[in-house]
Amino acid sequence: MKVINFEETPSLINQYVSELRSVERQTDRMRFRRNLERIGEIMAYEISKTLAYDKVDITTPLGIAPCRNISDKVVLATIFRAGVPFHYGFLSYFDEAENAFVSAYRKYREKENFDVFIEYIASPKLDGKTLVIVDPMLATGSSMELSYRALLTKGNPSKIHIASVIASRQAIEYVERAFPAETTLWAGTVDDEINSHSYIVPGLGDAGDLAYGVKE
Ligand SMILES: O=P(O)(O)OC[C@H]1O[C@H](OP(=O)(O)OP(=O)(O)O)[C@H](O)[C@@H]1O
Ligand SMILES: O=c1cc[nH]c(=O)[nH]1
Ligand SMILES: [Mg+2]
DSSP states (O other): OEEEEGGGSOSHHHHHHHHHHOTTGGGOHHHHHHHHHHHHHHHHHHHHTTSOEEEEEEEETTEEEEEEEEOSOEEEEEEETTHHHHHHHHHHHSTTOEEEEEEEEEEEEETTEEEEEEEEEEOOOOTTOEEEEEOSEESSSHHHHHHHHHHHTTOOOSEEEEEEEEEEHHHHHHHHHHSOTTOEEEEEEEESEEOTTSOEESSOSOHHHHHHOOOO
16 A cells, blocks of 8 residues: 655645644634645645546637546545545545545444444445545544445445545554555554544544534
């Protein structure tokens, strides 16, 4: 698996990740969602450089211009809830993409032990398409793996990208075992630790709660 860590190259993504992490900044829920969205927009642009394009002749008012149009059939797949603003950023760039939505939630057996359940999936057929699974947080990697398995019931994509904002090292290793070798993982940054509640440390906290409010 190829891993692209945006922390290694100074860019606006670094700025937006630092705002997402900051306990002062993240109280502004609108800015929190918008920063997820903006990182989604930039990652969409970076991923667009890896796609296939058709050469097309476009008629302008003054002549014919040789141009390129994306030929990959892109499907943007998102894991509820925290994936939603990140997804929106991707969709504003890949505006013709098809979309898939998966719900994955942690059901706690006791304080530190939980299972991840998939309850809902809405997806187009995936055969031969370029699947981009977007979820800002990769902590253990379980939600990503189970969502991927659920998506595979809709067909076999020909290319797979995973886009995250903060990935733990443990999740990267986990996802590497669960996904095909040709998968590319894009991470805004990579953190070394997860704690006993499987939260990324230093991470940013609970991305879903910060974007939408604490759930019961
Ligand atoms: O790698 P994992 O250990 O599976 O954790 C990552 C998952 O946790 C978050 O979702 P969460 O379950 O908190 O749901 P939410 O987005 O609704 O808050 C996040 O958006 C991922 O889907
Ligand atoms: O650190 C984490 C882990 C799971 N989900 C989050 O939102 N944050
Ligand atoms: Mg959450």
